[in-house]
Amino acid sequence: MGTMPHGSGRTADGNLDFVPDPSLPATSLDDSVREAEDRKWTPAKIAVWVAIALLGGVAWFMLAVVRGETVNAIWFVFASVCTYLIGYRFYSKFIEKHLLRPNDRRATPAEYKADGKDYVRTDRNVLFGHHFAAIAGAGPLVGPVIAAQMGYLPGTIWIIIGVVLAGAVQDYLVMFFSMRRGGRSLGQMAREELGVIGGTAALVATLLIMVIIVAILALVVVNALGESPWGVFSVAMTIPIALFMGVYLRFIRPGKVMEVSIIGFVLLMGAIIGGGAVAGTEWGAAVFHLDKVTIAWGLIVYGFIAAILPVWLLLAPRDYLSTFMKIGVIVMLALAIIVVRPEITVPAFSEFAGRDNGPVFPGALFPFLFVTIACGALSGFHALISSGTTPKLIEKERQTRFIGYGGMLMESFVAIMALVAAISIDRGIYFAMNAPAALTGGTVETAAQWVNGLGLAGVNITPDLLAQTASNVGEESIISRSGGAPTLAVGLAHIMQQFIGGTAMMAFWYHFAIMFEALFILTAVDAGTRVARFMLQDSIGNFVPKFKEASWRPGAWLCTAVMVGAWGAVLLMGVTDPLGGINTLFPLFGIANQLLAAIALAVCMAIAAKRGAFKYLWIVALPLAFTAVVTITASFQKIFSDVPAVGYFANNAAFSKALADGKTSFGTAKTVTAMEAVVRNTMIQGWLSVIFVVLSIVVIVTALVATVKAFRNSAAGVPNADHEDTPQPSRVYAPAGLIPTPAERELMAEWTRLPADQRFERAGHH
Amino acid sequence: MGTGQGTAAPGSAGHGSAGPQNAVAAGLRGFARYFQGVMGADAYAKYLEHHSAAGQGTPPMGEREFWRDRTDRQDSNPQGRCC
Numbered sequence: 122m123g124t125m126p127h128g129s130g131r132t133a134d135g136n137l138d139f140v141p142d143p144s145l146p147a148t149s150l151d152d153s154v155r156e157a158e159d160r161k162w163t164p165a166k167i168a169v170w171v172a173i174a175l176l177g178g179v180a181w182f183m184l185a186v187v188r189g190e191t192v193n194a195i196w197f198v199f200a201s202v203c204t205y206l207i208g209y210r211f212y213s214k215f216i217e218k219h220l221l222r223p224n225d226r227r228a229t230p231a232e233y234k235a236d237g238k239d240y241v242r243t244d245r246n247v248l249f250g251h252h253f254a255a256i257a258g259a260g261p262l263v264g265p266v267i268a269a270q271m272g273y274l275p276g277t278i279w280i281i282i283g284v285v286l287a288g289a290v291q292d293y294l295v296m297f298f299s300m301r302r303g304g305r306s307l308g309q310m311a312r313e314e315l316g317v318i319g320g321t322a323a324l325v326a327t328l329l330i331m332v333i334i335v336a337i338l339a340l341v342v343v344n345a346l347g348e349s350p351w352g353v354f355s356v357a358m359t360i361p362i363a364l365f366m367g368v369y370l371r372f373i374r375p376g377k378v379m380e381v382s383i384i385g386f387v388l389l390m391g392a393i394i395g396g397g398a399v400a401g402t403e404w405g406a407a408v409f410h411l412d413k414v415t416i417a418w419g420l421i422v423y424g425f426i427a428a429i430l431p432v433w434l435l436l437a438p439r440d441y442l443s444t445f446m447k448i449g450v451i452v453m454l455a456l457a458i459i460v461v462r463p464e465i466t467v468p469a470f471s472e473f474a475g476r477d478n479g480p481v482f483p484g485a486l487f488p489f490l491f492v493t494i495a496c497g498a499l500s501g502f503h504a505l506i507s508s509g510t511t512p513k514l515i516e517k518e519r520q521t522r523f524i525g526y527g528g529m530l531m532e533s534f535v536a537i538m539a540l541v542a543a544i545s546i547d548r549g550i551y552f553a554m555n556a557p558a559a560l561t562g563g564t565v566e567t568a569a570q571w572v573n574g575l576g577l578a579g580v581n582i583t584p585d586l587l588a589q590t591a592s593n594v595g596e597e598s599i600i601s602r603s604g605g606a607p608t609l610a611v612g613l614a615h616i617m618q619q620f621i622g623g624t625a626m627m628a629f630w631y632h633f634a635i636m637f638e639a640l641f642i643l644t645a646v647d648a649g650t651r652v653a654r655f656m657l658q659d660s661i662g663n664f665v666p667k668f669k670e671a672s673w674r675p676g677a678w679l680c681t682a683v684m685v686g687a688w689g690a691v692l693l694m695g696v697t698d699p700l701g702g703i704n705t706l707f708p709l710f711g712i713a714n715q716l717l718a719a720i721a722l723a724v725c726m727a728i729a730a731k732r733g734a735f736k737y738l739w740i741v742a743l744p745l746a747f748t749a750v751v752t753i754t755a756s757f758q759k760i761f762s763d764v765p766a767v768g769y770f771a772n773n774a775a776f777s778k779a780l781a782d783g784k785t786s787f788g789t790a791k792t793v794t795a796m797e798a799v800v801r802n803t804m805i806q807g808w809l810s811v812i813f814v815v816l817s818i819v820v821i822v823t824a825l826v827a828t829v830k831a832f833r834n835s836a837a838g839v840p841n842a843d844h845e846d847t848p849q850p851s852r853v854y855a856p857a858g859l860i861p862t863p864a865e866r867e868l869m870a871e872w873t874r875l876p877a878d879q880r881f882e883r884a885g886h887h
Numbered sequence: 888m889g890t891g892q893g894t895a896a897p898g899s900a901g902h903g904s905a906g907p908q909n910a911v912a913a914g915l916r917g918f919a920r921y922f923q924g925v926m927g928a929d930a931y932a933k934y935l936e937h938h939s940a941a942g943q944g945t946p947p948m949g950e951r952e953f954w955r956d957r958t959d960r961q962d963s964n965p966q967g968r969c970c
Contacts, residue, residue: 235937235941237937237941238934238956238957239960241933243924244924246921247921247924250921250925251924251925251927255966255968255969258968258969258970259970260970334970370954371954371955371958375950375953375954376930378926431958431959431962432961433955441927444925444926448925496969496970500969500970505967505969506967506968509967645969647968648965648967648968649968651965652965652967655963671963
């Protein structure tokens with residue numbers, strides 16, 4: 122227990138002026154030493170950065186300007202990695218230096234609140250992997266695939282530039298501000314900084330957005346598993362495997378996480394291989410051949426049970442399995458793309474880039490490309506992860522740049538690889554797979570005819586090719602498998618079979634990809650339902666205090682049922698939608714996610730303003746303005762557009778009129794029931810859009826008001842309210858980035874020379 | 888398990904004197920330890936370390952008890968997983 126140094130206080134710029142403990146080495150690198158190290162450009166260092174810049178420039182030139190008949194996938198890797206490196210080295214450091222100004226002399230929550238359980242100082246590299254596994258899931262694997270309708274270039278530019286200027290900035294800022302507040306959640310920060318109105322609007326918006334996101338992720342799984350006995354069997358087997366792992370960890374060998382994960386992984390591979398055999402038998406095909414509505418109901422029932430079962434039985438073990446797979450899959454995909462280096466034949470801008478009636482998702486490039494690709498470029502959902510869990514584990518303040526900004530760059534790289542995998546397959550197959558059945562007709566003949574009739578340059582597919590591809594991947598059909606996951610699976614199978622196994626292995630790789638996407642999504646669905654349930658319980662608890670008790674079963678079950686009912690209803694709406702669920706609902710998913718990003722950035726702007734960083738407020742204002750303009754424009758088009766394919770209410774009016782005119786089929790709806798379904802669905806989707814955009818505008822306006830108020834206060838010399846935890850001096854040291862600099866090494870060595878009992882002494886305990 | 892935390896970067900742990908085999912083994916061990924950290928498999932070791940450093944008079948929880956407590960607390964404290 123160290124003694125608190127006397128005379129600690131704040132200096133003008135908000136930094137601390139602690140008297141150092143004389144018995145310990147410095148807890149922070151001296152500012153002048155660090156800056157000198159940053160500014161020291163040795164010839165070797167200059168050469169490295171010139172090489173990175175040149176390579177990145179050449180790669181962008183190949184992608185954006187040369188655009189030959191084909192372009193090699195390796196250029197995507199170079200363009201992205203070089204841009205990330207430059208963004209990380211220069212832009213994130215700029216943000217660190219001018220906007221956030223971390224102070225390593227100050228203890229992090231993991232140090233001053235250390236409890237060995239939730240608040241634990243964690244090695245930065247371990248935490249990087251941990252945080253990455255928490256933020257990356259199926260999102261970056263799905264959005265870029267759907268956006269490939271427009272060609273490869275718009276998506277590539279948005280993913281790479283968007284992450285550097287927006288997505289990674291959001292994650293970094295939210296993580297830093299939450300860390301300064303003892304790991305408070307985004308909702309709590311919104312309430313503190315924006316007041317009751319802004320805070321409540323942010324909370325309600327977050328809850329609704331979570332419902333939409335969970336529903337549409339579930340829809341992706343349903344679309345991938347519909348009429349696929351192999352997929353249904355192997356994904357269903359994850360449940361008994363997880364249950365077994367849960368029991369093993371609880372009763373047989375507690376704490377043997379790696380051991381049980383390896384056992385689970387082996388069983389999972391067995392389930393994938395066994396799925397092929399089962400689907401090949403007559404009974405297997407009969408039992409596991411399920412239509413989408415049945416699977417959706419199964420998922421809803423499963424979602425409810427999973428959310429009320431204890432965590433140890435299902436959620437925790439599946440989370441281990443999911444993390445295990447995530448790291449493995451991503452490393453494998455990166456290796457395969459670098460080794461195989463597929464040639465891409467998709468044009469930079471497709472025929473649909475300049476139109477608003479694409480079959481995969483409707484709407485013009487601006488704004489709809491920017492909402493279709495959310496995860497990977499800018500994902501509001503990350504703000505919920507970056508606040509809360511990760512900040513409680515950070516060892517030193519300066520590490521937030523590596524973990525927050527760097528972690529998001531890594532997710533962006535996953536999105537780029539998903540894009541490459543999806544565009545490495547034939548364009549004809551891409552459109553046959555991703556257009557709704559109402560357009561393709563559902564058979565290989567009608568689909569081939571429809572695709573060839575689109576008039577796409579260089580596209581001429583035969584029904585045989587579609588049938589052959591389906592049989593290669595072990596499926597009955599690949600027509601209208603919308604949702605992104607099956608397309609990515611075909612792309613991955615296409616690349617992986619060149620790497621390992623040849624055509625004979627394609628079916629395995631396809632179902633391997635479907636399996637891991639389903640695994641990520643089911644984990645997100647479970648966790649999302651639980652988090653949303655607690656948010657609901659907490660909100661109701663403000664009126665009926667009993668609901669705040671997490672252990673009160675009736676309350677927990679009721680709130681779980683409400684949340685599952687809400688996403689289940691949206692899911693069923695998507696599954697039964699005559700217009701093709703992904704087509705109409707995916708824009709809503711993207712809009713919801715980006716509106717959450719706008720909310721998170723608005724909260725960050727208010728906080729940054731209260732810290733007096735007006736000169737550098739544009740760092741937050743730029744992505745906030747962009748995402749606000751994109752999502753509000755997209756929402757307005759969804760609400761007010763008179764093009765039925767784009768506007769929900771325009772579509773609603775068109776179908777209502779057709780019904781009133783006594784028509785029995787209209788557009789893609791072939792029956793009166795289907796027409797009535799469209800009228801109902803478009804009305805719900807329209808009103809959801811209205812609610813989202815209104816709530817988000819409320820949050821943004823309250824944040825702007827808070828920002829202006831902070832500006833006036835500081836002009837008048839009145840201090841702004843500060844919601845940070847009381848600063849406490851740090852008593853530990855760790856370097857900031859992946860590789861310690863020479864000065865950091867020197868300081869580390871000083872700490873290593875300290876006797877062990879002094880080195881690990883924790884501050885702040887009584 | 889149960890080595891010190893927070894200092895060694897993965898793979899950089901002591902490759903002592905001998906040849907490439909040792910270096911490979913050390914690298915693999917470092918990677919395994921890193922992977923365990925990412926999965927959260929070292930939570931109990933870290934808890935023990937915290938417990939002994941904080942020097943509370945009570946004996947620490949046993950391994951089985953710790954993991955039970957950990958998952959049971961997650962029941963009322965769910966962690967989000969992203970899309």
